Each structure stands twice: as C-alpha cells, then as structure tokens.
Amino acid sequence: MGDFHHNEQDLERFRSRVLIAGAGVLLLFALLFARFFYLQVLQHEYYTTRAESNRISLVPIVPNRGNIVDRNGVILARNYSAFTLEITPAKTLGLEETIDGLAEIVEIQVKDRRRFKRLLEESKNFESIPIRTRLTDEEVARFAANRYRFPGVEVKARLFRQYPEGTLAAHAIGYISRINAKDVEWIEENGHTANYKGSEHIGKVGLEQHYEFELHGTTGYEQVEVDAGGRAVRVLSHTPPIPGNNLTLTLDTKLQQVAEAAFGTRRGSLVALDPSNGAVLALVSAPAFDPNLFVDGIRFDDWDELNNNPDKPMLNRAIYSAHPPGSTFKPLMALAALTQGKRTTTQAIADPGYFNFGNHRFMDDKVGGHGMVDMWKSIVVSCNTYYYQLANDMGIDNIARFMGSLGLGSRTEIDIPGEATGVLPSPEWKQRRFKKREHQKWYAGETISVGIGQGYNAYTTLQMAHALANVLNYGRVFRPHIVNTIQDPSSGEERKVEPQPVRQVALKPEHVDFIKRAMAGVNKEGTGARAFAGAPYESGGKTGTAQVFSLKGQKYVAGQVKERLRDHSWFVAFAPVEQPRIVVAVMVENGGFGAASAAPIARQVFDYYLLGKLPGGPAPEVEAPEDGPQQALENGHGQD
Incomplete structure (x- = not known):
C-alpha cells in the first residue's frame, strides 16, 4: 500500500514536470514565433533592404569636371582620361612586397612611393590608392599579363585635370587637389555630401574654388550585384553622371x-x-606657379621650392x-x-x-x-x-x-x-x-x-x-x-554673368x-x-x-x-x-x-x-623724368 502511494506521488511529480516542461517549450516556441513574426513581418522591409544591400553595391561615378576657357575659346583648364595602377591595401597579401613586385613590371619612382605613403595616411584601408598614374599602353599590357600575381591591385581609368597653358593666369584659374578634412567639412556645411561620393579632388584656389559647385557636376551611380567575396557579378542599373558646367571667362589669353x-x-x-x-x-x-603640379598631389620637393621661394610665387599679389x-x-x-x-x-x-x-x-x-x-x-x-x-x-x-x-x-x-x-x-x-x-x-x-x-x-x-x-x-x-x-554642356544653354x-x-x-x-x-x-x-x-x-x-x-x-x-x-x-x-x-x-x-x-x-602689336620681350625700363624724385620727406617720400 505504501509503495502504491509512493508511486502515485512520483507519477504526480512526473506529470507536473511534464506540464512545466511543456509550458516551457510552448513559451520558447511562442517567443521564437514572436521573434520570427517580428523579423519576417514587422521588420520585413528593413531586412529585405539590408539583404539587397549585401547583394547590391552602389558604385558612385565621378562626373566630368567642367572646362574653363577664355573669352576667345582658348582652353585654360580641361580633363583627359588616363590609366592608373591602384592598390587596395586591405586586399593585398603584403603591401611593401606588392609594391616591390609591381616595380619589376612598371616603373615606380621614389616620388611615387612617397605620394602613395602620404595618400595612404589620408585614406581608409579599403580605399583604392594610386601607386602610378598615366600608365602607357605598354605598361598596362605588362601588368595585365601578371595580374594574377597581385591581388588587390588593378588598373583603372581616371579623369585628370590639365592646365594646358601652364603658369598663364594661374592665380586667377587656381587648381584642384585631393580633398582633405577641411574640404569635407566645407562640403558638409554646404549640403553636398552625397554629391561628392567617390570624388577625390576639389578646387583649392582661384576660379576652381569659387565656382566649385558649378564645375563639379552631379555624381552618377551604378547598382552592381556582388557575390559573397565582394566581386562584381553584373550591373543592375546605371544612372549616368551629369558633367560640370563650363566657364567662359572675360580674360583675354593673348593679352x-x-x-x-x-x-x-x-x-x-x-x-x-x-x-x-x-x-x-x-x-x-x-612670379606665377604651374597648377599642373598639384593635380596628382604635389611632390615634396616642388612644394618646398614654392613655399620657401623668397619671391612667393603662390601669393596672388593682384x-x-x-x-x-x-x-x-x-x-x-x-x-x-x-x-x-x-x-x-x-x-x-x-x-x-x-x-x-x-x-x-x-x-x-x-x-x-x-x-x-x-x-x-x-x-x-x-x-x-x-x-x-x-x-x-x-x-x-x-x-x-x-x-x-x-x-x-x-x-x-x-x-x-x-x-x-x-x-x-x-x-x-x-x-x-x-x-x-x-x-x-x-x-x-x-x-x-x-x-x-x-x-x-x-x-x-x-x-x-x-x-x-x-x-x-x-x-x-x-x-x-x-x-x-x-x-x-549637356544642353548647351548658357547663363550670362x-x-x-x-x-x-x-x-x-x-x-x-x-x-x-x-x-x-x-x-x-x-x-x-x-x-x-x-x-x-x-x-x-x-x-x-x-x-x-x-x-x-x-x-x-x-x-x-x-x-x-x-x-x-x-x-x-x-x-x-x-x-x-x-x-x-x-x-x-x-x-x-x-x-x-x-x-x-x-x-x-x-x-x-x-x-594688336606684340612686344619683342619684357618691357624695358625708361629713364626717370628730369623733374623726378630728388629729395626725401622726413615722413615718407612720395615720388614718381
């Protein structure tokens, strides 16, 4: 009798445990279902977007910067396309070894290494950084044949700014150079952050700076499907960039x-x-300076010469x-x-x-x-x-x-x-x-x-x-x-200043x-x-x-x-x-x-x-007039 009573107690305890366990399982399933409902129903749009973003990458397309011409159509600033050899540091097996290996295929000078090092300090590790610019067709072919040896290295076509007249009107035209932290702040303050995705250069002085938002244009985008390794599979959509506006100046180049x-x-x-x-x-x-020196990032020697020149060629005296x-x-x-x-x-x-x-x-x-x-x-x-x-x-x-x-x-x-x-x-x-x-x-x-x-x-x-x-x-x-x-440039429409x-x-x-x-x-x-x-x-x-x-x-x-x-x-x-x-x-x-x-x-x-008379050389000095300056003032000498 005692054993039977004991068995009933054990059975009751077992049933309680089963109920508790069942309730626990049901609660866990309820929580799992609630989480599932939250993720699949309430957060469906959010995670669908995230999934798409993992599958689809938006690649910015930098617009063609506007040209600058004088009143007679003489080009003072323009763009041209050239190949660059670029390294993404995060994807290389070893940065120094990669550069040394590349130097056996294409010419990489000390100045190229210095510039790369400086740009590396200014850039994020996953950004592509040029080690050589303006590659020749032969250099492109040599690298293509050895491409398999260099993960994280690729040849890209980039637009470069050129000032065909060199030092002529340099202080008026100005120049472009790489975007720095101060430029980023200025872009954000003016509400143009989205339009500068992918852009690496900005006007620094002169007209290039004053008319920056006119010259820059509107950035385009490509929707690219990528695989798990981040490699592009196919282009899903393409929004072309809108080139920047062209400036026609009042300046007369010949004058x-x-x-x-x-x-x-x-x-x-x-x-x-x-x-x-x-x-x-x-x-x-x-004196003036050559704005072409700044486009790729000015060399230290060139900057030192300009900056320490007692004649101060960078100063806009006018x-x-x-x-x-x-x-x-x-x-x-x-x-x-x-x-x-x-x-x-x-x-x-x-x-x-x-x-x-x-x-x-x-x-x-x-x-x-x-x-x-x-x-x-x-x-x-x-x-x-x-x-x-x-x-x-x-x-x-x-x-x-x-x-x-x-x-x-x-x-x-x-x-x-x-x-x-x-x-x-x-x-x-x-x-x-x-x-x-x-x-x-x-x-x-x-x-x-x-x-x-x-x-x-x-x-x-x-x-x-x-x-x-x-x-x-x-x-x-x-x-x-x-x-x-x-x-x-798209419509040909002109706005006169x-x-x-x-x-x-x-x-x-x-x-x-x-x-x-x-x-x-x-x-x-x-x-x-x-x-x-x-x-x-x-x-x-x-x-x-x-x-x-x-x-x-x-x-x-x-x-x-x-x-x-x-x-x-x-x-x-x-x-x-x-x-x-x-x-x-x-x-x-x-x-x-x-x-x-x-x-x-x-x-x-x-x-x-x-x-329309062209001089034969610099203006000669002439003799001072006979009644010219002869006497000093105690408080300054006003002369002619």
Missing part, C-alpha cells in the same frame, strides 16, 4: 601673355579692366598684396576736392618746394618747387606740395569718405577668393587697429602723408584699377568679374572729364611721357612711387638701398581718353620710379589691346 611677359623676371602685379562693366581683361601676379599707392592717389584726391568744393580747377598755389606744418617740414619731390601750381599742373608734374595743402584743408574724414565711395579700403567682391580689404586710414580705423590708447589718436600730420598716397594708405592693384574704372564710368560702380558665361552695378557715386561729368584730360597730360608732357612717346592713341595715366621703409630724413638713392627695400613702382592708366576701353593698374615691387618700371609695362599692354 594675359603680353602682360605677364612684360614683367620679365620682376615681381609685381597687373589688373586690366573694362571700365564699362567691370570685366577683368587680364590679372597678373608675378588681389591680396596691399601697398601705399604713392602719387597714383593724386587724381583721386583732386576729384575729391572738386566734388566736395574744396578746390576749383583754376585755383593755384605757390610751391616753394616744401610745406610747413607746425615745426615739421614736408618736402616736395623737386628742389625749389614747381612755382605756381593749379590742379591740372599738380597732376601732370605730380606736385607733392599741392596735395599736402589739399589734404590739410580737406581733413582725414572727408578724404576717407570719398575714397571709400570709390571702393578703396574694402573688398571689390571679385569672383575669386582671397581678396584683401586694404587699408583706408581714418580716425575710426586707427582706433580699431591699435590696442594702446596712446597709439589710437589721429594726428593732423598723418593726414598730410595720406594726401600723397603714403602714410597708412595700403591698397591692392585690383582696388586701384577698380577705383579708376569707377571714376571713368562717371561714378557707376560695377563689381569686377572674371567669369562671363556659365554653360551647361551680367555686370552688377553696385552703387552710384555722385560725380559731376565736368569734374571727371577734367581729371581725364589732366591724366592725358601726364602721358603727353608729364611723368608718363617717355613711356608713351610715339603712341598712335591718346591715353591717360598717373605714375607713382611708394616707399617701402622710412628714410628718417635721409636722401633716397636707389643704388645704395638693398633691392627688396627699394621703392615700389606704380602706374594707373586708361585708353583711349574719350571712350576708355581698358583701365590698367600696374605695381612692380621694388621697381623704383613709377615712370621707369611700371609705365612701360602698361604701354605694352595698351599697344597689344588697342593695336
């Missing part, structure tokens, strides 16, 4: 060549504008370097006096060869002075004393207000990046510029130096050309621009006409006469010489001063006088007298642009 050649080995800059609409005809910064304008400032001062009623054209002063202010004597550039000087003569012979008195009578606020209206001391907003603001001196500027209170006060004597284009004045070559163009255009201010049209009038300065036509005639006198009988002797057209100009360092009352003798401490040579000019078609500003660093160095460069530019 640019003439202007650059006119500098020879001298350092400096030149800007030529069409005064009627602000179109840039030529923009020179000498839009960034700001210098005192010297006597080229005087026609603007004269126009300011007429506009503000501080002088008439016939009002004259007696020039004894100096101007006394307090216990300080500001010397003229001619010993004994120029005698009686009216406004016309003050411009033609470049009389300092006249402008000392004028600046004192006008005051710094009136000077700054008028010069600012012409665009001096502010960016012109030209369509290339890197423009400097320059310095338009005023009491407000000085307070912002200096931290110490004792340095912030504006002194009346400083105004006198400003009046002859010295003192704190500092403007770019572009600003000086722009200001003169605004005067010749009777106060109508246009934004300088280098791009004329933007063309869609219309001239943009910024503002209207209140100038009286009779005042402007007087300044034009006086500047014409400079090239007929004044400081620019020798450079323009025999010219069959009538031009107007103004020479200027700006000091690099203070003489402290000593006499300036160019031959006794180190070359890089000599005065800068300036010249601003326009032609023809009645209906100006071209305005130029020329600045030759340490070139001495404006009449001797800068004016002959402008003459060659005008001769080609107006007559």
